[in-house]
Amino acid sequence: MKLQTATRLGLYAVLELARDPEKTLSVADLAERFDVSGHHLAKVLRTLAAAGLVRGGRGASGGYRFTGNRRRTTLMDIVALFEPAPGQRAKEPGGDTDIGGSLQRVLTEIDEIAEATLRSISLETMLRTTMGR
Amino acid sequence: MFALRPAEPADLPAIAALDARLTGAAKAAYWQGMLEQYAGGPPSRHFLVAETPRGQVAGFIVGEVRAWEFGQPPAGWVFAIQVDPKLRLKGAGSALFNALCSKFREQGVRRVRTLVDRKDNLILSFFRAQGMTAGPSLQLDKDLQ
Numbered sequence: 001m002k003l004q005t006a007t008r009l010g011l012y013a014v015l016e017l018a019r020d021p022e023k024t025l026s027v028a029d030l031a032e033r034f035d036v037s038g039h040h041l042a043k044v045l046r047t048l049a050a051a052g053l054v055r056g057g058r059g060a061s062g063g064y065r066f067t068g069n070r071r072r073t074t075l076m077d078i079v080a081l082f083e084p085a086p087g088q089r090a091k092e093p094g095g096d097t098d099i100g101g102s103l104q105r106v107l108t109e110i111d112e113i114a115e116a117t118l119r120s121i122s123l124e125t126m127l128r129t130t131m132g133r
Numbered sequence: 134m135f136a137l138r139p140a141e142p143a144d145l146p147a148i149a150a151l152d153a154r155l156t157g158a159a160k161a162a163y164w165q166g167m168l169e170q171y172a173g174g175p176p177s178r179h180f181l182v183a184e185t186p187r188g189q190v191a192g193f194i195v196g197e198v199r200a201w202e203f204g205q206p207p208a209g210w211v212f213a214i215q216v217d218p219k220l221r222l223k224g225a226g227s228a229l230f231n232a233l234c235s236k237f238r239e240q241g242v243r244r245v246r247t248l249v250d251r252k253d254n255l256i257l258s259f260f261r262a263q264g265m266t267a268g269p270s271l272q273l274d275k276d277l278q
Contacts, residue, residue: 074258113251117267120257129264 007082009036009044014053014078015130017066018123026063047081068123075126076118135191135225137232140172140180147190148182151215167213171195179236183216183225192216194229198240203270209237211247214256230263248272 003011012034017025027045031038045064048054053068084090094100140148145161145168153159171180177198183191194214200207211233216226234245246268249256 116251116254116257119254120261122258122262125258125262128262 003079004082005040006044006047007079009034009041010048010078010082011075012036013041013045013064014048014066014068014073015123015126017054017064018068018070018073019127019131021066021070024057024063024065029063044082048078051077051081053078070124070127071122073123074119075121075123076115079118134223135183135185135228137181137183137228140168140182140193142168142172144168144172144182144190144193148193148215151190151192151217152213155215155218167195171197177240179233181229181232183229185220190217191220192225192229194233196233196237196245198237198242205270206244207242208244208246209234209240209242211245214259226259227263 013030016030016033017023027038027042030045031041034041045054045056049056049064053066053073054064055067056062056064092100092104095104145165148168149159149161149164152164153161168180171178179197180193180195182193185191192215194211196209196211198207199210202210211230214226214229216229237245245265247260247265249260251257
């Protein structure tokens with residue numbers, strides 16, 4: 001499964017902030033930690049803030065902190081903010097042919113397994129695994 | 134908060150009623166058979182219940198060590214786990230799972246596995262939270278016309 005860059009940044013940012021909900025981290029802190037573009041990350045954080053998962057402070061020193069629920073939020077909740085739902089993907093050329101239809105069924109099967117996996121892992125479970133290593 | 138013990142034939146009404154409430158399908162005969170085979174059966178089979186201080190069945194778990202099923206070396210299989218929805222998030226499910234894993238370890242197995250409906254997010258999340266991840270097998274189905 002290939003995730004778009006925004007999805008990966010969203011997962012990085014939410015998990016890092018959810019590690020310690022009391023802690024505030026700036027876009028620059030997060031960008032440096034994961035060696036990613038601050039400009040792109042800022043846009044991703046605005047999407048996460050609109051979803052109520054993080055809250056950003058004002059001013060130059062203002063950073064972001066986690067405001068979601070670690071036990072209730074799953075990896076799929078974050079992925080769904082950036083990736084199209086499996087049933088809503090744009091039609092691919094050749095998709096209406098018999099071979100295209102068969103291929104689409106295989107890809108949907110893979111998507112459904114991936115979605116079930118992402119939906120079954122809460123931030124709490126993910127962080128416990130991460131910090132246990 | 135919960136005491137764990139091996140299931141007994143007298144637990145049948147509580148177990149069948151809890152399962153019927155959760156799955157929407159009454160199958161007392163099935164549970165009677167499971168109790169006969171797994172409660173007090175061979176040492177590789179386990180049927181445990183969690184009960185409240187008042188003696189109410191809060192949940193149960195059923196499992197068995199199976200060897201060479203589908204070509205896999207010996208592993209502990211979890212066949213069923215149910216917890217009363219009113220008593221969830223108090224540790225009964227984890228206590229049952231850990232107790233079953235201890236039984237499996239005592240029998241020398243080092244892997245535990247189960248099969249879940251991929252649309253049943255609740256049970257999938259529960260097993261994930263216990264540290265389980267995708268195993269080496271893929272389950273395949275086909276409609277028989």
